[in-house]
Amino acid sequence: MDKLKFYFFAFFVIIVLGWWFLNFAEGFLGNYYSGPVEHALNTVDLASLTTAQLKSYITQGYGTTLFSSLSAGYIQPWHNGVDIIANYGAAILSPDSGMVFMTGNQDNYCNGKGYGKFVVVNDASDGHALLYAHLSRISVAVGEKIKTRDTIGLVGKTGFATGTHLHFTVFEPGSVYIGSNNGCGPDPKGKDMNPLTYLDSIKK
Secondary structure, eight states: OHHHHHHHHHHHHHHHHHHHHHHHHHHHHTTOSSSOOOOOEEEEETTTOOHHHHHTTEEEOSBSOHHHHHOTTOSSSOBOSEEEEEEEEEEEEOSSOEEEEEEEEGGGTSTTSTTSEEEEEEETTTOOEEEEEEEEEEOOOTTOEEOTTOEEEEEBOOSSOSSSEEEEEEEOTTOOEEEEOTTSOEEEEOOEEOHHHHHHHHTO
């Protein structure tokens, strides 16, 4: 009986410590996803910034990251884009021309989770779909045609965001569709790719 009590107590301690660690990681790593960044963009001009320049503003990279692996806010340990640090209200400029495929605000369904306010644009050049998430304001409408450097929206902290930043995802041509996200309403889905690879390709 004493041994059973010990095992139960040990299990309880492990659960409590695990919960504390995940919350600690979410708060701490939320500010330092891939290392501290001492500056932030006043304008997110994806058409002008080189990959080398953009890397210095990325707080969480593409793929499996430490934050996505430890944070309870991720269903799977996979980050489908890059997080770019920018000041609240910074304008987000389109890297290419295209048409707005989808807009939404997942905070209307699951406040503090998901993408918050987001925009999806189909690239006119090659059919990639570009997702901009955690916005404070959406500046475009579905079906609207946009040109390179048009303002998509403003940087914010809506949805599951521990700090002000832009989440930028690129879906491969023809793969994007409107799905659902565990009670968070309409959700853009598709086969994601490294956004830096895409940005390099359109600047060649």
